[in-house]
Amino acid sequence: MFMSRWITAVSIGLAYARLCDAQSPMLGEPVSEAELADIDYVVLPDGRGLPSGSGTAAEGKDVYEQHCLACHGASGADGINDRLVGGHGTIDTARPEKTVGSYWPYATTLFDYIRRAMPYQTPGSLSADEVYGLTAYVLFLNDIVDENERLNADTLPAVKMPNRENFVWGYEPK
Amino acid sequence: MSDTSEQVPAAGNGLLDRRWFLKSGGALAGATLLTAKAGAAREPWTSVPGTGMSESGPPSRYENHLKRVNVGSQPGTTGAGSSRTPLEHLDGIITPSRLHFERHHSGIPDIDPDRHRLVIHGLVDRPLKFSVEALSRYPTVSRIQFLECSGNSGAMIAPEPVQGPASQMHGLVSASEWGGVPLSALLDDVGIRPEARWVIAGGADAAMMSRSVPLDKILDDAIVALYQNGEPLRPSNGYPVRLFLPGWEGNMCVKWLRTLKLTDRPAMTKDETSKYSDLQDDGIAELFTFPMGVKSLITSPSPGLSLGAAGVYQVSGIAWSGGGRIRRVEVSADGGRSWADAALDEHVLPKCLTRFRSPWRWDGGPAVLMSRAIDESGSVQPTRAAVLEGRASNSFYHVNGIQAWQVGADGEVRNVYV
Numbered sequence: 137m138f139m140s141r142w143i144t145a146v147s148i149g150l151a152y153a154r155l156c157d158a159q160s161p162m163l164g165e166p167v168s169e170a171e172l173a174d175i176d177y178v179v180l181p182d183g184r185g186l187p188s189g190s191g192t193a194a195e196g197k198d199v200y201e202q203h204c205l206a207c208h209g210a211s212g213a214d215g216i217n218d219r220l221v222g223g224h225g226t227i228d229t230a231r232p233e234k235t236v237g238s239y240w241p242y243a244t245t246l247f248d249y250i251r252r253a254m255p256y257q258t259p260g261s262l263s264a265d266e267v268y269g270l271t272a273y274v275l276f277l278n279d280i281v282d283e284n285e286r287l288n289a290d291t292l293p294a295v296k297m298p299n300r301e302n303f304v305w306g307y308e309p310k
Numbered sequence: 311m312s313d314t315s316e317q318v319p320a321a322g323n324g325l326l327d328r329r330w331f332l333k334s335g336g337a338l339a340g341a342t343l344l345t346a347k348a349g350a351a352r353e354p355w356t357s358v359p360g361t362g363m364s365e366s367g368p369p370s371r372y373e374n375h376l377k378r379v380n381v382g383s384q385p386g387t388t389g390a391g392s393s394r395t396p397l398e399h400l401d402g403i404i405t406p407s408r409l410h411f412e413r414h415h416s417g418i419p420d421i422d423p424d425r426h427r428l429v430i431h432g433l434v435d436r437p438l439k440f441s442v443e444a445l446s447r448y449p450t451v452s453r454i455q456f457l458e459c460s461g462n463s464g465a466m467i468a469p470e471p472v473q474g475p476a477s478q479m480h481g482l483v484s485a486s487e488w489g490g491v492p493l494s495a496l497l498d499d500v501g502i503r504p505e506a507r508w509v510i511a512g513g514a515d516a517a518m519m520s521r522s523v524p525l526d527k528i529l530d531d532a533i534v535a536l537y538q539n540g541e542p543l544r545p546s547n548g549y550p551v552r553l554f555l556p557g558w559e560g561n562m563c564v565k566w567l568r569t570l571k572l573t574d575r576p577a578m579t580k581d582e583t584s585k586y587s588d589l590q591d592d593g594i595a596e597l598f599t600f601p602m603g604v605k606s607l608i609t610s611p612s613p614g615l616s617l618g619a620a621g622v623y624q625v626s627g628i629a630w631s632g633g634g635r636i637r638r639v640e641v642s643a644d645g646g647r648s649w650a651d652a653a654l655d656e657h658v659l660p661k662c663l664t665r666f667r668s669p670w671r672w673d674g675g676p677a678v679l680m681s682r683a684i685d686e687s688g689s690v691q692p693t694r695a696a697v698l699e700g701r702a703s704n705s706f707y708h709v710n711g712i713q714a715w716q717v718g719a720d721g722e723v724r725n726v727y728v
Binding site: 160161162163164165166167171172175176177178179180181182206207216217227228230231232234236239240241242244245248249252253256259302303304305306307309310 | 507520524571579583596703
């Protein structure tokens with residue numbers, strides 16, 4: 137009798153402990169749309185997340201020469217840091233040269249990365265128009281867009297990168 | 311010294327039965343035995359009181375070589391580069407936090423934890439932001455696990471063996487006790503929408519480093535880590551909050567974690583497409599090769615740790631697998647012709663470094679030492695040749711081939727291909 141009451145008490149205790157395990161302290165605070173806009177930098181390959189604004193290679197050339205040339209070189213292929221231009225047709229050879237033009241599968245990635253991380257010394261200093269212009273200029277140097285082709289949230293995701301079809305997925309989410 | 315009659319051979323060229331350590335009490339030829347001389351003059355440190363207590367304990371000044379190696383950055387930058395763990399000078403499985411390897415894309419940010427928020431948004435019912443203080447109040451889990459850059463050991467693709475310390479080639483792996491909040495708990499709070507499949511993680515560094523992570527991994531065992539080896543994360547490891555994905559590419563474990571956006575597809579970020587993809591020699595590149603393969607490395611002897619006189623030595627190293635626990639490590643002293651089981655230290659934990667040891671009687675002649683790990687799923691560490699098969703010439707991620715160390719008659723150790 138005493139024992140069974142004790143067992144009941146223990147069972148209730150265990151059940152309560154399990155309930156507590158499943159309970160969250162719920163300490164997150166709501167986020168406003170304005171706050172989200174400030175921190176959401178995600179750009180998807182279909183263009184979701186791209187901001188308004190636009191740019192052409194012709195407009196991006198000046199920005200490139202001012203902010204990018206020191207590390208990536210005048211041609212985009214002769215800098216001290218990552219090569220952006222060239223290497224077309226080398227990816228399946230004994231000496232693959234991975235550049236934006238020869239390797240990258242999505243043009244949206246270029247906008248996403250520049251906006252997040254470039255210029256290296258002053259990330260976040262460029263306007264959306266300037267990032268579109270730079271994106272267009274690097275694609276122009278790779279003969280992927282024309283000098284006056286205007287890139288924006290609609291046209292950038294439509295740019296087909298030459299190496300797009302040569303990627304496969306090693307993991308499919310369950 | 312133990313009786314040599316107890317040295318039961320286990321494989322060619324002097325490898326002994328792993329149980330020899332137990333029989334001999336671990337005493338090795340060549341090891342220095344400290345013997346007190348009764349009545350002799352005291353050494354200086356026994357003749358005067360030592361220094362006092364301090365707020366933080368540095369290593370002995372005689373261990374000044376215990377430093378990260380290959381500390382370097384890309385041209386024109388100070389913080390886009392890496393540093394490596396001095397594996398050959400460590401024992402056990404825990405990497406001291408100050409020696410954990412680094413790979414940063416735009417330096418180490420100096421984040422004020424009171425102003426930092428982790429925001430979870432996207433395909434959720436309620437986007438929420440969490441302060442560091444709030445995260446620290448959630449039920450915390452702790453696990454001892456490895457973290458490895460998927461570019462680790464990339465030097466093994468070089469046509470000729472690169473010469474240098476083991477850490478120079480393989481030091482982009484470390485292990486720590488990581489403590490933090492299971493992400494599944496935080497996702498319960500925000501409510502996952504049915505169409506969500508991916509989580510785009512973003513850092514609060516100047517590069518806003520980002521990677522796409524499958525939602526199923528996030529729900530399985532991902533944590534937002536707040537603690538490393540019992541203390542708050544070091545800034546070089548993501549202070550105040552980092553993503554930790556057990557067994558998966560280090561690059562995905564985004565440091566200084568600020569945003570987690572749930573989406574229906576991956577973002578195809580710079581790192582997951584142009585960098586951490588595996589190019590084959592036919593021009594096809596594989597994206598999203600997340601788990602780190604089964605691997606092992608002999609850390610002693612290794613280049614720079616040369617042998618002295620012939621005799622019994624301890625061959626020691628680390629083994630790990632993104633697939634789970636290490637089941638078995640074999641060691642060869644004859645370039646892979648014969649193998650003996652190594653002894654595993656007591657702590658054999660899932661997705662963690664496991665320390666192995668083999669007694670080896672070096673006869674003073676040439677030898678080639680190798681180790682081969684097998685994990686609990688039965689995956690066997692491949693040869694270097696097998697890893698390179700079908701790979702593009704400059705494709706250096708996920709290199710987990712067997713490392714061979716050649717011991718010369720002079721006791722010097724060199725990297726060789728067998």
